[in-house]
Amino acid sequence: MSHNHSHPHGHSHQxxxxxxxxxxxxxxxxxxxxxxxxxxxxxxSLALIADAGHNLxxxxxxxxxxxxxxxxxKAATEKRTYGLRKATVMASLGSAILLLIALGGIAWEAFGRxxxxxxxxxxxxxxxxxxxxxxxxxxxxxxxxxxxxxxxIKGAFLHMAADAVVSLGVVIAGLFILFNGWLWIDPxxxxxxxxxxxxxxxxxxxxxxxxxxxxxxDSVDIPALKQYLNGLDSVERIHDLHVWPLSTTxxxxxxxxxxxxxxxxxxxxxxxxxxxxxxxxxxxxxxxxESAKEEQRCMLDNRHSHEHC
Numbered sequence: 001m002s003h004n005h006s007h008p009h010g011h012s013h014q015x016x017x018x019x020x021x022x023x024x025x026x027x028x029x030x031x032x033x034x035x036x037x038x039x040x041x042x043x044x045s046l047a048l049i050a051d052a053g054h055n056l057x058x059x060x061x062x063x064x065x066x067x068x069x070x071x072x073x074k075a076a077t078e079k080r081t082y083g084l085r086k087a088t089v090m091a092s093l094g095s096a097i098l099l100l101i102a103l104g105g106i107a108w109e110a111f112g113r114x115x116x117x118x119x120x121x122x123x124x125x126x127x128x129x130x131x132x133x134x135x136x137x138x139x140x141x142x143x144x145x146x147x148x149x150x151x152x153i154k155g156a157f158l159h160m161a162a163d164a165v166v167s168l169g170v171v172i173a174g175l176f177i178l179f180n181g182w183l184w185i186d187p188x189x190x191x192x193x194x195x196x197x198x199x200x201x202x203x204x205x206x207x208x209x210x211x212x213x214x215x216x217x218d219s220v221d222i223p224a225l226k227q228y229l230n231g232l233d234s235v236e237r238i239h240d241l242h243v244w245p246l247s248t249t250x251x252x253x254x255x256x257x258x259x260x261x262x263x264x265x266x267x268x269x270x271x272x273x274x275x276x277x278x279x280x281x282x283x284x285x286x287x288x289x290e291s292a293k294e295e296q297r298c299m300l301d302n303r304h305s306h307e308h309c
Contacts, residue, residue, distance in 0.1 A: 033052045065095060
């Protein structure tokens with residue numbers, strides 16, 4: 001038997017460095033929290049002070065994602081042979097849970113306002129909410145490019161995008177209440193926003209749970225992968241195919257190829273690993289070669305035992 005494990009050159013899925021984006025996003029949100037506390041106190045608006053607390057939780061979420069992004073770049077050790085890449089999966093799962101809790105709080109408050117409508121407390125609340133739209137949108141845009149390929153970055157993006165939409169809802173509801181007196185519009189807009197954000201958050205939660213349980217990432221087409229491996233020259237069949245996420249950006253694979261004739265050389269293995277990287281997005285692949293004769297002899301020798309060939 002022979003095997004080969006390598007890391008193809010030209011990785012496109014390495015954990016990107018978002019230090020600058022996280023630093024700017026956290027700084028902007030801390031400034032906004034201070035603005036909300038000051039103007040909330042001056043206008044005696046409990047809503048603004050409560051929203052300051054919510055935005056402080058967003059700072060925590062950004063710190064969580066930033067910490068995971070940093071840990072993912074730490075070198076492997078004898079104890080943790082994959083390093084701390086999985087921290088990004090745990091952070092994205094944490095972000096999804098925090099988002100769901102926040103949405104539950106907004107929905108609870110919205111239902112309460114149907115029976116006890118509360119007018120927006122003057123133009124101050126609307127202006128501060130408008131500032132929130134700008135700050136949260138700018139912060140979300142810092143993570144926009146990375147959120148398609150990294151669940152951890154997607155969690156940070158969704159948090160900030162959700163806050164931008166919530167702040168926009170406050171502005172719209174406030175204007176309707178000020179000019180038309182429609183107190184019911186506030187909880188209605190809040191519930192619509194919750195429903196919209198819930199769709200994205202549910203996807204993040206589902207993907208994060210799958211990654212945490214080492215499920216095959218959606219980006220990998222397993223039937224196509226099996227078809228490719230089975231179609232290789234001299235390969236009779238494959239077994240023990242495993243594909244799992246090392247982090248929110250890196251995917252690993254192990255597989256046994258049973259070949260009919262002479263064993264392929266290292267050049268063949270390197271070509272397949274490069275193909276798996278380029279066409280299936282698999283960064284770390286381990287391929288073990290077995291001859292059909294050896295496997296058959298092994299199965300005969302161990303037909304009365306539970307040993308694995």
